[in-house]
Amino acid sequence: QVQLVESGGGLVQAGGSLRLSCAASGRAFNTHVMGWFRQAPGKEREFVAAISWSGDITLYADSVKGRFTISRDNANNTVYLQMNSLKPEDTAVYYCAARVAFVIGLEDYEYDYWGQGTQVTVSS
Numbered sequence: 001q002v003q004l005v006e007s008g009g010g011l012v013q014a015g016g017s018l019r020l021s022c023a024a025s026g027r028a029f030n031t032h033v034m035g036w037f038r039q040a041p042g043k044e045r046e047f048v049a050a051i052s053w054s055g056d057i058t059l060y061a062d063s064v065k066g067r068f069t070i071s072r073d074n075a076n077n078t079v080y081l082q083m084n085s086l087k088p089e090d091t092a093v094y095y096c097a098a099r100v101a102f103v104i105g106l107e108d109y110e111y112d113y114w115g116q117g118t119q120v121t122v123s124s
Contacts, residue, residue: 002026002113004096009118012086016122020081022096022115030054030074033099036081037108038092038120045095049081050104059104064090086122093117 008020020036035050049060049070058070069082079096097111105111 002029002032002098004098004113004115006094006096006115006118009094009120011121011123014086014088014122014124016086017082017084018086018120020083020094020096020118020120022079022081024077024079024098027100029077029098031100031102033101033104034070034072034079035097035099035105035111036070036079037095037097037111038090039095039117040089040092043092045108047106047108048094050106051079052104053102057104059106083120086120088122088124090120091122092120094120 003025005023036048037045039045051058051070055072067085072079095117096115098113099105099111
């Protein structure tokens with residue numbers, strides 16, 4: 001079992017920044033692909049970013065590329081999502097997820113463990 005706890009969400013003005021954190025406990029964190037997904041009201045959950053177990057491979061949704069950065073600290077079992085130049089359309093609940101595999105997945109069904117989510121609201 002892996003437990004994931006997100007933090008760092010909040011209310012920010014358009015153009016601002018937030019950094020989300022996801023603390024993991026349980027099974028060996030450094031063998032898991034980690035991802036961030038988000039779900040806006042009335043919409044399906046969508047992929048945001050993912051990072052390989054070693055941290056040397058990252059993938060991003062086109063909508064956040066160049067603005068968001070995913071990183072991980074395996075020594076402290078934490079993954080981060082730095083979000084810059086935020087837009088109102090980034091407003092959503094953001095979820096951290098862990099995949100027990102070495103290959104990055106882009107679909108939510110490929111992930112095995114989920115956090116409870118943290119709300120990000122960007123005002124215009």
